[in-house]
Amino acid sequence: MRVGVLTGGGDCPGLNAVLRAIVRKGVPAFGHEFVGFRDGWRGVLEADVRPLDIPDVRGLLPRGGTVLGSSRTNPFATDDGVQRIRRSLDDLRVDALIAIGGEDTLGVAARLHDEGLRVVGVPKTIDNDLGGTDYTFGFDTAVSIATEAIDRLHTTAESHHRVLIVEVMGRHAGWIALHAGMAGGANAILIPEQRFSVERVLGWVESRFRDRYASIIVVSEGAMPEGGAEVLQSGRKDAFGHARLGGVGDWLAQQIESRSGREARTTVLGHVQRGGTPTARDRWLATRFGLHAIDAVQAGEWGTMTALRGTDIVTVPLLEATKALKTVDPALYAEAEVFFG
Amino acid sequence: MRVGVLTGGGDCPGLNAVLRAIVRKGVPAFGHEFVGFRDGWRGVLEADVRPLDIPDVRGLLPRGGTVLGSSRTNPFATDDGVQRIRRSLDDLRVDALIAIGGEDTLGVAARLHDEGLRVVGVPKTIDNDLGGTDYTFGFDTAVSIATEAIDRLHTTAESHHRVLIVEVMGRHAGWIALHAGMAGGANAILIPEQRFSVERVLGWVESRFRDRYASIIVVSEGAMPEGGAEVLQSGRKDAFGHARLGGVGDWLAQQIESRSGREARTTVLGHVQRGGTPTARDRWLATRFGLHAIDAVQAGEWGTMTALRGTDIVTVPLLEATKALKTVDPALYAEAEVFFG
Amino acid sequence: MRVGVLTGGGDCPGLNAVLRAIVRKGVPAFGHEFVGFRDGWRGVLEADVRPLDIPDVRGLLPRGGTVLGSSRTNPFATDDGVQRIRRSLDDLRVDALIAIGGEDTLGVAARLHDEGLRVVGVPKTIDNDLGGTDYTFGFDTAVSIATEAIDRLHTTAESHHRVLIVEVMGRHAGWIALHAGMAGGANAILIPEQRFSVERVLGWVESRFRDRYASIIVVSEGAMPEGGAEVLQSGRKDAFGHARLGGVGDWLAQQIESRSGREARTTVLGHVQRGGTPTARDRWLATRFGLHAIDAVQAGEWGTMTALRGTDIVTVPLLEATKALKTVDPALYAEAEVFFG
Amino acid sequence: MRVGVLTGGGDCPGLNAVLRAIVRKGVPAFGHEFVGFRDGWRGVLEADVRPLDIPDVRGLLPRGGTVLGSSRTNPFATDDGVQRIRRSLDDLRVDALIAIGGEDTLGVAARLHDEGLRVVGVPKTIDNDLGGTDYTFGFDTAVSIATEAIDRLHTTAESHHRVLIVEVMGRHAGWIALHAGMAGGANAILIPEQRFSVERVLGWVESRFRDRYASIIVVSEGAMPEGGAEVLQSGRKDAFGHARLGGVGDWLAQQIESRSGREARTTVLGHVQRGGTPTARDRWLATRFGLHAIDAVQAGEWGTMTALRGTDIVTVPLLEATKALKTVDPALYAEAEVFFG
Missing domain, CATH: 3.40.50.460 (Phosphofructokinase domain)
Known part of the structure; x- marks a missing residue:
């Protein structure tokens, strides 16, 4: 399979670790080829790509940010966004997409999946406010x-x-x-x-x-x-x-x-x-998200994203991430109040 | 209530954070008094104590190790261990114990609970090999x-x-x-x-x-x-x-x-x-373990210990920690193998 | 001798390390007693002191800030400042002062020395802009x-x-x-x-x-x-x-x-x-400044301050620190310009 | 000029920063070309080179180790070592050498200079025991x-x-x-x-x-x-x-x-x-050593090496580094003894 990968929204320590894990597993385990889209959905719209093979991800594990670049481009902001994405994927012979991003990026991914595209998501937010997962890397x-x-x-x-x-x-x-x-x-x-x-x-x-x-x-x-x-x-x-x-x-x-x-x-x-190098824990989580994302692609679990539940990585519908903001529970906040003053 | 606290086994970043949280909540929220036993079960056997009030735990959050000291003394290694512990707690008018430690320390705690003592545990291991909890602080x-x-x-x-x-x-x-x-x-x-x-x-x-x-x-x-x-x-x-x-x-x-x-x-x-200062995550986990341990004392959940499940702190029977070593699952190890060579 | 110590101006990593070194050497090597003035010159003016013996400096080496507190109080801002300082030192039977601070604090120290007081200085500035020394700790x-x-x-x-x-x-x-x-x-x-x-x-x-x-x-x-x-x-x-x-x-x-x-x-x-713990190098420099400051007190080198020259600690007149700001030499700045753009 | 660069002996944080500074200044300021010899003198003996142009040194500043590789090969251990080096430099049209290394590497550099080769050195030792310089990077x-x-x-x-x-x-x-x-x-x-x-x-x-x-x-x-x-x-x-x-x-x-x-x-x-990323201070020192080394090449100061004196970078004869080990002065050690026990 030929898999396109993109990173959208604000940068976040661990993005590169996800990319590395996807490629390091996808190539030898499943024989996939990879294409990196530059700057989130902008790269998909404009078919702007860079190579993403094993040598391209060497040394990426400890590096913050994303070598693919990122942007906040929303393909649904223009009338022909979906059409341009289809054309782009066709031209580049891309069979499936892995979208790594936050609420906006995954929201686009969910809508593209509704349009019939083969998409798997990886949740990303510094703020930890995405639903469906105990934590996100970068936090x-x-x-x-x-x-x-x-x-x-x-x-x-x-x-x-x-x-x-x-x-x-x-x-x-x-x-x-x-x-x-x-x-x-x-x-x-x-x-x-x-x-x-x-x-x-x-x-x-x-x-x-x-x-x-x-x-x-x-x-x-x-x-x-x-x-x-x-x-x-x-x-x-x-x-x-x-x-x-x-x-x-x-x-x-x-x-x-x-x-x-x-x-x-x-x-x-x-x-x-x-910015900067991710903590050991974020490298672990990002790496496991990458490994399970490419497993989900291989298994054809379109419209899902990876999620942490306890110590397990599972896949859940993309909508779980975006349906509601995950905020701090009052009871949890109350635990902290004993230390105030 | 007058609560004795001890730390046993190898030292571990976060022990002091647990002590601080216990005292910072127990005193104002429940009106407890605290007694610190020196060097694990040795201090209980020998009624060797140090003060453990709010001023004594000031500044402890970021400090590694344990101000109570630790040892590997096992009260069941001598015939009259339990008797001496009872006498010690009586003499010091200690109503309940919080034992913070690993397999050995919690094993003793479980047996003392069987003997009718009022004990709550907090699991501790650098190695993360205790059952009943997703993770332990220090890891x-x-x-x-x-x-x-x-x-x-x-x-x-x-x-x-x-x-x-x-x-x-x-x-x-x-x-x-x-x-x-x-x-x-x-x-x-x-x-x-x-x-x-x-x-x-x-x-x-x-x-x-x-x-x-x-x-x-x-x-x-x-x-x-x-x-x-x-x-x-x-x-x-x-x-x-x-x-x-x-x-x-x-x-x-x-x-x-x-x-x-x-x-x-x-x-x-x-x-x-x-050694040394705990990571932010370990401080968070240790602090929450401390807060929930003193809640468990207040609720009279004797024979239990605090545990992490996903993002929640729960209490589980002490035996869950000690009944079997928590080892690395072969499937999880296999995930890592893609990076070998 | 009974020696008063104060820290003035903005806080700086290494201040506590200087205090510790002064006391750790002064007590056993010279039999000095120490008095800590609170909050810079304010403490001297108001005879506000705290104990400063060996137990008081335990654990201070890695701690940022200053346990003595600091302020920007200038005794020359009031008419009777010098008189109040004399009275304060007399009342507390303080024979000599070690003033640790920047331009302002050392400027006061120099003027007090002119007035006949026995003062030794230790230069301190995050900004590294004091003269007379290659570097200051904290920088x-x-x-x-x-x-x-x-x-x-x-x-x-x-x-x-x-x-x-x-x-x-x-x-x-x-x-x-x-x-x-x-x-x-x-x-x-x-x-x-x-x-x-x-x-x-x-x-x-x-x-x-x-x-x-x-x-x-x-x-x-x-x-x-x-x-x-x-x-x-x-x-x-x-x-x-x-x-x-x-x-x-x-x-x-x-x-x-x-x-x-x-x-x-x-x-x-x-x-x-x-803020926070000093680097290894700043702990080294601050410790050596403290050791040499108490040597200077013992040797009666009033009106001087410690200074780094190459790898040596020397004493120089207090005026060297304050006579002119040490700014970046154009030739040094030009070295960096090769990397611009 | 075409300048060959090599790194010899044990690796040391800051080596890559030296390489970067040499190239980043040498190319635009003097129009030099650079050749990187692999693995210290072995690369010179065997004419084993890698490109060393501005793109090759991008991102090297914070990276530990040396991208050129290193070894302990001594060209004087074989009879025709000097001859092979001459031939190698001729074949590769290398006009001058910058040798970055410790006692052994700089000792070889000094002997090659005696043989008439155009060599400039940069001192390197974790242990800080080279003469002629206040400090070396990596320490x-x-x-x-x-x-x-x-x-x-x-x-x-x-x-x-x-x-x-x-x-x-x-x-x-x-x-x-x-x-x-x-x-x-x-x-x-x-x-x-x-x-x-x-x-x-x-x-x-x-x-x-x-x-x-x-x-x-x-x-x-x-x-x-x-x-x-x-x-x-x-x-x-x-x-x-x-x-x-x-x-x-x-x-x-x-x-x-x-x-x-x-x-x-x-x-x-x-x-x-x-190993690992150099401290800010070592990056500063290594960068300045690199800048001054290429200045020395440009000025034809053959047989010298860069050295730190106070806050200045100077050049000194290569022999200063190797003539005697720089050990800890007894007086300096005595300063520390006040803290013993």
């Missing part, structure tokens, strides 16, 4: 990097009697904040799933200062104060009276400083969370 | 350290056209070797569950050298060649004709050198695998 | 952290065909940017010592994209475009027409996006650069 | 790795009340042991430059146990007890009465166990110290 790496940053910030907070706020990834789900906050010994964790009360945060901070302890607060980029986005914008004036734009972390620091008189600083971790 | 850290070592050895192997052998922990189960070998891109992984053929290993090594590639072989300390322990001892003569003692890694290097003429070197990772 | 740690971040960003830049900008510390000197940029393989390095041309940066970026390569640009927080601060403010309007505040990194990303149409993103590393 | 990486291992072992030593011995590289000089031992907070450091007394070591260990503290001892592989090699061999019988071979670390553990009754364990760090 453990992001949590590790964020935890290491929190470890580093503790000593600065203590030396300067400050509140340090760490803004981590997670627009819609607080998984990175929750895991890294727990692992890093944060004194408060604020996530998108539950609006936070600035008063309560101030209470924690003050009670700690009374014992001479500084505070570390971990906040998801998508966390929201009570009152919502409106509150987040209000009162954010710079020295010239202009509204300041910035994340929730900056906003919270400003609130703490103005209402408690304590020094507060924010660090926005940003892109470093999604 | 991810060990795998990370071993993987990082393998990453480093790749460049030396390539620069010198050598075979480099990495001997990792795992006397009875190959989990560390399998995970670190997969994550590190090993060219062969040898585990205790399956005797290995030196000829087959030589074949892989030679086929790689034909393509100008060096080889990395990851081997569990408990791996065994076909023929068993006898073969491992034979022909191991030093320059003076004396038998050499040493691990399977050294033996394999000697075999490869003498039979292929290629340079082979062994690195025995040893204790560095079990 | 190597900051460079390591920044380099690791750059390593991680490379894969994201490549996967998304983007320009990624990393803003690092360095208000007046480009040492961190230069070292981390060289070590991280940056495609451009912009430092405060030399105004940069946006056109030239755009030229490098475009020439790399022509070969399908993304770009990483490392920029000191104090770097300045040609035209200076005015240019930096101009045209920085948000959606509402308000001026945006933000660093040079954000400004540059905006310029690149608007003038080249390429995606550009900025990561501001911030406080993580100055 | 900082080795020290970092050893320090990280020591950090990890502390918690195990404490949890189990053990003596843990860490055997690090350094056959003739104790630089790695001294730096890593100081940075890791070792309780004793034993180096080849000064024979150690087992009684003194036992004294330190016992005095620490009296205060309930475990011990970490860092020992160079070349350290030697009083009495010398003979003592090291005596009394090393295994269970069968056979002499045991093994390093000084194993021997010392045995001595401590048998004479104090305390548990002692040894970890031999081995090859992990020399």
Whole structure:
């Protein structure tokens, strides 16, 4: 079989490890040939390919990012997208597709499968908010990097009697904040799933200062104060009276400083969370996803994707990933609250 | 309630995180008092204790090892062990015990529970070979350290056209070797569950050298060649004709050198695998084990231990941990074989 | 002798290692007693002290920050500052002071020495911009952290065909940017010592994209475009027409996006650069500075500070640190330029 | 000019960074062409080359080892070695050589220079024992790795009340042991430059146990007890009465166990110290050595090598590196002794 592979959406540690595993198993075990599409669905639409044989995946296991490149191109955004994809696959004699990506990429994959194309998916998200799988690769790496940053910030907070706020990834789900906050010994964790009360945060901070302890607060980029986005914008004036734009972390620091008189600083971790070499665990998960994805192709399990369940890799319908966002359960968040303040 | 806590067996990253979580939840949520027994069951036998209140667990989350100390003392090795433990708990007014440890420690805990003591367990093993739980804390850290070592050895192997052998922990189960070998891109992984053929290993090594590639072989300390322990001892003569003692890694290097003429070197990772700060994931798991252990005490779930199932922490009978060693499934090992040679 | 010790200014990995070395040598070798002043000169002014004996420095070597706390209090900002310091030292029977800090802290130390106080200094700056010494501790740690971040960003830049900008510390000197940029393989390095041309940066970026390569640009927080601060403010309007505040990194990303149409993103590393455990090299340097500082006290070399010269630790007049900022030599910067574009 | 480059001796983090810098500067700045000789002097003798142009050095900066390969081949071991080298260089039209290596490699380079060949050297040694330069690249990486291992072992030593011995590289000089031992907070450091007394070591260990503290001892592989090699061999019988071979670390553990009754364990760090990605500092040093080496070629400074002096890179006669081993000065070792016991 001739199999096309693509990676879509934001980059993520482990993508290259998936590619390597697919090729390292598919060639000798099943005699497959592989074609790499450049930059996600854009490469499929434009038949823009690069070789993807065993020598091409040598050394890829520890490398972050994706050698195929990525994009957010959506073939359903144009009328003839599906048609162009069919033509492209025909021209390149590609029999099946493995689409590695998040909600958008897998959503496209599911619709193409409905159109009769032979597609298998591999779920990918730093944020861990895809359904159908216990975890996705890249998440453990992001949590590790964020935890290491929190470890580093503790000593600065203590030396300067400050509140340090760490803004981590997670627009819609607080998984990175929750895991890294727990692992890093944060004194408060604020996530998108539950609006936070600035008063309560101030209470924690003050009670700690009374014992001479500084505070570390971990906040998801998508966390929201009570009152919502409106509150987040209000009162954010710079020295010239202009509204300041910035994340929730900056906003919270400003609130703490103005209402408690304590020094507060924010660090926005940003892109470093999604780059670089994957952790051992993410390499393991990504490699196993790759191996099982090519097994699924061989078995003709079209319209499915690989998923982790406990210690097993299984295949589930592509729709499981995209039907609903996997958010942090209130009970799990409550476990962490014992450490707040 | 007054709760005694002990850590037994080999040290393991995450033990301190468990202690911290138990105390940080038990004191405010349930009003428990805590007593730390020094050096595992020895401390219980000898009523040797240290304070274990909230200030005592401050800063423990990222610290490896156990502030309680550990030992391999088995109270059932002496006739009056159980009697002394009862007396000790009475004297110290300890109502319940949390025993954090591996096969031996939890085995003792189970027998004490049979004797009517109120005991809850927390499973601990670097080797990941305890039943009843998907993973144990400390394992991810060990795998990370071993993987990082393998990453480093790749460049030396390539620069010198050598075979480099990495001997990792795992006397009875190959989990560390399998995970670190997969994550590190090993060219062969040898585990205790399956005797290995030196000829087959030589074949892989030679086929790689034909393509100008060096080889990395990851081997569990408990791996065994076909023929068993006898073969491992034979022909191991030093320059003076004396038998050499040493691990399977050294033996394999000697075999490869003498039979292929290629340079082979062994690195025995040893204790560095079990020390130091836990990974973010192990801190998460250890913390949750601690939180659920004190919940189990509060709920009176005596004779149980905490366990990871998928993403949930549950309690299972202590016997699940000790009834059988959790070894690597042949099908899982077979997944890795596609990367050998 | 009874010796007071203080740490002033921003925290820095290695401060605790200096404290430990001073005490670990001073007590047994010279029979000194030590007093730790809290929060820099504030603690001296207010006679706010904490114990600083051998048990108090146990375990400090690998810990970032300073257990003494720090502040930016300047005793010369008040009229009676010197008088209060004299009274404080008298009351506490302190015979000599070791002041560990940067330009401000050492400047105060020099003036107090002029007033007749017995003071020895230890230079400290993340930014490496103090004179009189080849390097200061903390700098190597900051460079390591920044380099690791750059390593991680490379894969994201490549996967998304983007320009990624990393803003690092360095208000007046480009040492961190230069070292981390060289070590991280940056495609451009912009430092405060030399105004940069946006056109030239755009030229490098475009020439790399022509070969399908993304770009990483490392920029000191104090770097300045040609035209200076005015240019930096101009045209920085948000959606509402308000001026945006933000660093040079954000400004540059905006310029690149608007003038080249390429995606550009900025990561501001911030406080993580100055926190956490010191590198081995910084622990070595900090420890040796501590050992030599107490030797200088014993030898009565008042008004001096420790300094690194090649592989030797020497003492130099305090004024050497503060008389002029140590900036990046144009010839050294020119060495790096071969890698730009 | 057409310049041949080779890397000889043991591999070392930073070799690839030197290669990259040479080519990245030599091609655009001077119009040089480059030829890479495979496996040190063997490649020169056999005219075994690989391309070494700008695309060939892409991505090499963070990679450990050497893409040229290495060997310990000595062209002066055969009668016609020099003749074969001349012929090889003539055939390949190579005008000048850059030899990157340690004592042996640079010794050959010096003799070839005496024979009239145009050679420039770059010093390389993990052990830091080459003269003429403050430091060599690779050393900082080795020290970092050893320090990280020591950090990890502390918690195990404490949890189990053990003596843990860490055997690090350094056959003739104790630089790695001294730096890593100081940075890791070792309780004793034993180096080849000064024979150690087992009684003194036992004294330190016992005095620490009296205060309930475990011990970490860092020992160079070349350290030697009083009495010398003979003592090291005596009394090393295994269970069968056979002499045991093994390093000084194993021997010392045995001595401590048998004479104090305390548990002692040894970890031999081995090859992990020399592999993998270089530290930021080593990348900086290696890159600058590469830049200055090609400058020296351009300037015709034959028979010299690059060297670090303070913060400057200079060129010195090749003989400076090889005329005498750079060992640890007794005064420097004495600085560390304050931390012993």
